Amino acid sequence: MNNTSATPTSQLSKTIWRIFLIIMGVAFIFLIFPYIKTVLLMLVIAWLISVILNPLVDYFESIGFNRALAILTIMAIILGGIIALIIGIIPTVIKAVESISATLQSDLISNLTVQLEQFFQEKFNNPDLARDLMTKIGQIGSQILVKVASFLKNVGSYIAFVGIVPIITFFLIKDRRLFKRALVSQVPNRYFELFLNVLHKVDYQVTKYIQGQAIDALIVGLLSVIGLFIINLIFDNPVPYFVIIGMVAGVANLIPYLGPYVGAVPAIVLTILNNPNNVGYIIFWIIVVFVLVQLIDNNLVSPMVVSKSVNMHPITVVIAVVIGGNIAGVFGMLFAVPFWGIIKVTMREVSWGLRSYKLK
């Protein structure tokens, strides 16, 4: 390029052209988003799994394994575990759904309604309020059951999804550095060190955050299962499906502030539906278990394993979860906070990079 072409007018037209291209690009992404939503979701899930598994693969590589073989070994072990879990869990989930449906249609609900009507009659002189409340609860319960049932019916269609994710994960781990080099090669020399440095910092912090969250979820899940198991031992099995409830509690823990309720509420509801003796006393102990798990998590586990670099205000968490839920349903709700954490870390590191590097 000769010097005469780099006039201020041509620079301005270049800038306008770039802005136009960026706007068109963003508009194009919004336009095709509904069609690529599933692919994006697969990529995000595969990337998350790859981030969680990468340290294990690195460890295997450090003791002499070939990288591809290390990935295949780890994925085979995990896939085997998942298949065993599915074989064990799916019949239990189906049984649970059937059992809850039966309970909802049984006398328990009508008995509860009668008791509530009496309560509202005595306290507020308005039994209709109790009837409305029970109708609403019944409707919500039915909606959830319909969704669970339709999910179970469509398990076949998820197999393709489940089959493709491990393949993407394999290549994301194996060729991680190749992808990074391909991305960095597109960056002009002027921004090369800045981009690479920010990329490394974001990658490091995001990786630590996601790995920390995964370990935290695993520990919270395990502690919840142990707590509920002890209640079952002492009170003659009042909490059904405690393993599933514990796992849900672990996963729900990804959502700060709101997660613990997502774990405790199903345990309490299922115990009420199970209608054991001393139900109030058992509910008290369930609450104690979840409070204890949260205390251990907040004071011991979380400070050790979860990076503090993405601390968020509760309002930010609620807004992120609502937006995530609107965009991608339950997955969106679960991953909204980690995703916002990634954006926050990226913005902070980009700002650091722009302040630290002389770009002139």
Place this chain on the structure above:
Amino acid sequence: MNHPLWDPISAKNKSEMSDIMQILAKVPIFSDLDSKELKEVEKIIYHRKYKKGEPIFRMGDPGLGMYIIINGAVEIVEEPENGIRTKLAELEKGAFFGDLALLDEKPRSASAIAMVDSDIIGFFRPDLVDLLYRKPRMGIKILWALSQVVGERLRKTDEQLTNLQREMKAKRHE
């Protein structure tokens, strides 16, 4: 070690080495690595092309890693904000610079600018740290060689400082 059975094979491997591999093998911090390990290094380096006059990094930028000149020439200059630009060195094919940034993120002490159109490869600290986790034996070889390079520089600086002190003392006595 010379062995009649292996000599032809190792010779063939050497002849198949790319230009980059050959240059890498001559860089002191990679000098202890075998060809398999050099291939591993080749996977994590970044190959860049710089135009004449284009900066590779600027004085004061956070240090990220070292560069090796594959083709071309680079000048190392001091560019104080309100001072005079001083050329510190001119480096040519095979030379390396910025190696101290492999150890920490301290700001660059000088700028590196391409004197002619140049092919340069970069090897960066985060990739070295990653390599230490994945291939500890190899990582230790690189760190060991790097510590020798840094030690050698320190020794030279020490000598220069001692000479300077002697000269100053002599001038004072005059």
